Amino acid sequence: MADGVALVDEDRAAREERGLVYPFGAPPGAGNAVEIAPDVLWMRLAMPIALNHINVYAVRDGEGWSLVDTGLDLQGSREEWERLLAGSLGGAPVTRVICTHMHPDHIGLAGWLCDRFAAPLVMTRLEYVTARMLVADTGRSAPEDGAVFYRRAGWDDAQVEGYRSGFGQFGRWVSPMPSSFLRMQEGDRLSIGGREWRVVTGQGHSPEHACLWRESDGLVLGGDQILPKISSNVSVWPTEPDADPLGDWLESLERMRSVFPDEVLVLPSHGEPFRGVQARLDALIRGHVTALKRLERTLRTPSRAVDVFPALFARPVGDGVRGMATGESLAHLNYLLRRGRAARSRDADGVDWWTAIRQGPRA
Numbered sequence: 001m002a003d004g005v006a007l008v009d010e011d012r013a014a015r016e017e018r019g020l021v022y023p024f025g026a027p028p029g030a031g032n033a034v035e036i037a038p039d040v041l042w043m044r045l046a047m048p049i050a051l052n053h054i055n056v057y058a059v060r061d062g063e064g065w066s067l068v069d070t071g072l073d074l075q076g077s078r079e080e081w082e083r084l085l086a087g088s089l090g091g092a093p094v095t096r097v098i099c100t101h102m103h104p105d106h107i108g109l110a111g112w113l114c115d116r117f118a119a120p121l122v123m124t125r126l127e128y129v130t131a132r133m134l135v136a137d138t139g140r141s142a143p144e145d146g147a148v149f150y151r152r153a154g155w156d157d158a159q160v161e162g163y164r165s166g167f168g169q170f171g172r173w174v175s176p177m178p179s180s181f182l183r184m185q186e187g188d189r190l191s192i193g194g195r196e197w198r199v200v201t202g203q204g205h206s207p208e209h210a211c212l213w214r215e216s217d218g219l220v221l222g223g224d225q226i227l228p229k230i231s232s233n234v235s236v237w238p239t240e241p242d243a244d245p246l247g248d249w250l251e252s253l254e255r256m257r258s259v260f261p262d263e264v265l266v267l268p269s270h271g272e273p274f275r276g277v278q279a280r281l282d283a284l285i286r287g288h289v290t291a292l293k294r295l296e297r298t299l300r301t302p303s304r305a306v307d308v309f310p311a312l313f314a315r316p317v318g319d320g321v322r323g324m325a326t327g328e329s330l331a332h333l334n335y336l337l338r339r340g341r342a343a344r345s346r347d348a349d350g351v352d353w354w355t356a357i358r359q360g361p362r363a
Contacts, residue, residue, distance in 0.1 A: 019279030020228055022272045023265070031083035033058070036273060037219050037265070039193055041088060045071035045080050047105060050320075051230075054105045055269050057221060058084075061193045064093040068212070068221050069100055069269060070109035073175040077109060096182070098122040098190075100223030101206040102131035104173035106269065111175040121181040122190070124201060126208035128181045131174070138171030149238035152352045153326050154304030162319065184210055197221075200259055204249025205232040211256075218264040226256070226280055228271040231287060235327025236334055246335040250285060257281045288332075295332050299342055299356035305329045308354075 024042075028034045033041040039060035044053050057068040071077040085091065094117040099107045102123070114121050121128070142164040150160050184190060188199040190212065197212040202225045212221040224232045234249045236242075262278040274280070291312050298311040308329050309317045317325040333354050336342035343355050 018283075020274045020276040022228075022274050024273055027053075027055075027272060030080055031087060033084065033088035036267065037217060039195075040219065040267075041065075042267065042273065043084055043088070045077050047072055048074070048076075051105075051270060053270065055267070055271075057267060058089055059192045059197075061095040064095040065089055066096045066098055066192045067094055067113060068098045069106045069223070070097065070113060072105050072108040072173045073112065074108075074173075078112065081109065081113070093117050094119045096120050096122050098184075098210075098212070099127065100211070100221070100225075100269065101209040102127040102134070103206065103224070104170060106223070107131055107177070108173050109175055111177050114178045115176075121178045122184055123181050124185055124199075124208035124210050125183050127206060127210070128177075128183075130207050132177055134170040135174055135177055136171075137168040140168050142167035143238070146238040148350065149241055150326065151350055152241075152305075152346070153330060154306035154351060155322075155326070159319075159322065163323070200256065202249075202252035202256065204234045204245045204247075204252055213260070213264070218261070220260060220264045220266045220277070222266045222268045224269050225252070226266050226277060226284075227268050228266070228274045228280060230270065231284060233324050233328055234288075234331045235324060236330035237327055241330075242334065244331075244334050244338050246288065246331040247338065250288060253281050253285050292332060292336065296336065296341065296356045299336075299354055302345075302353040302355045304351060304353060305333060308333070 024034065024036065027044050028042060030046065033043045036042045041058040043056050043058065045056060046053055054069065054071050056071060058065040059068065071080070094113055096119050097110050097113050099110055099121065110121055113119065146163060146167065147160050150163050155163070184199050186199060186201040189196045190199065195214060195216060197214050200211045200213055202209045202211065205224050209223055209225050211223060211225050213219070220226070234245050236245060257278060260277050263275065264277055265273055265275055266277050267273050294311040295308055298308050305326055306329070309325055312329055312332060313325060333342060337344055341357055343357055345353050347353060
């Protein structure tokens with residue numbers, strides 16, 4: 001998978017959708033754009049995976065355009081960009097490429113576009129550095145730490161071998177990254193076409209995800225931080241096995257509830273632009289709180305990370321998404337562990353077993 005937003009119960013997501021308003025009709029077709037606000041165009045690129053599209057945006061910037069996110073590095077995506085650049089974007093130059101975060105569907109063609117227009121890449125530092133690190137894994141043998149990590153989670157020998165053979169695939173979706181970038185960070189204000197966009201960062205789905213907020217008319221380029229119908233993957237990975245990304249994610253969502261007024265128009269990376277950000281943030285938080293309660297009930301019986309999939313995902317987990325499912329299970333387990341609500345023990349075979357710690361009522 002190119003990104004982490006596919007392990008979702010669509011029925012549950014639809015229930016959580018209450019309170020949202022979609023002010024636009026059908027999404028733009030291939031090679032076309034919809035003007036979603038003054039000087040802001042919405043475009044959509046196809047992806048050959050379960051999550052079959054990404055929204056990308058262009059913001060008029062003087063005589064050219066600032067682009068927000070880029071799609072995967074695929075020949076079809078390059079051809080779609082060629083049509084957009086010559087058509088909807090009027091042949092005007094790209095002045096900069098802004099990437100909300102480092103997943104391949106967001107940065108895949110950043111290097112290609114930056115090189116073509118001699119345009120700078122704009123990212124947060126942790127996203128840029130992480131992307132460069134993952135691209136550098138291309139062609140490397142899988143580290144033994146990763147095999148140990150997945151064995152501890154309950155993977156069998158064949159599944160661990162699948163991890164080894166698939167290691168280093170990140171780079172196949174990504175054109176060569178620019179060797180330098182312009183940093184944006186929390187609280188920065190980017191001037192695009194003479195109008196300011198405030199940078200609001202979040203953590204959990206990725207290390208330092210950037211949303212851009214044009215406060216003058218209430219537009220939020222939300223990336224994967226606030227999606228209308230699906231929930232972004234929040235995972236623990238072998239590089240930081242004791243991380244607490246779910247804690248980071250929930251903290252970020254809580255903070256954004258105090259930052260974004262409900263009337264903003266959110267321009268997400270997947271799905272359709274919507275209003276009702278407070279309802280959506282509430283639903284995202286509530287979904288994880290509910291999942292944690294189900295998980296604690298499951299952990300009344302000692303369980304491995306792979307045993308708790310039914311508590312977190314309504315669909316069966318196949319080989320294609322096993323890595324993300326394991327990462328998300330571990331994110332929830334580590335969250336409980338950090339807060340004294342679960343214990344972990346390791347057996348003689350190096351496999352971790354998790355058990356709930358009974359507590360009194362929690363607020």
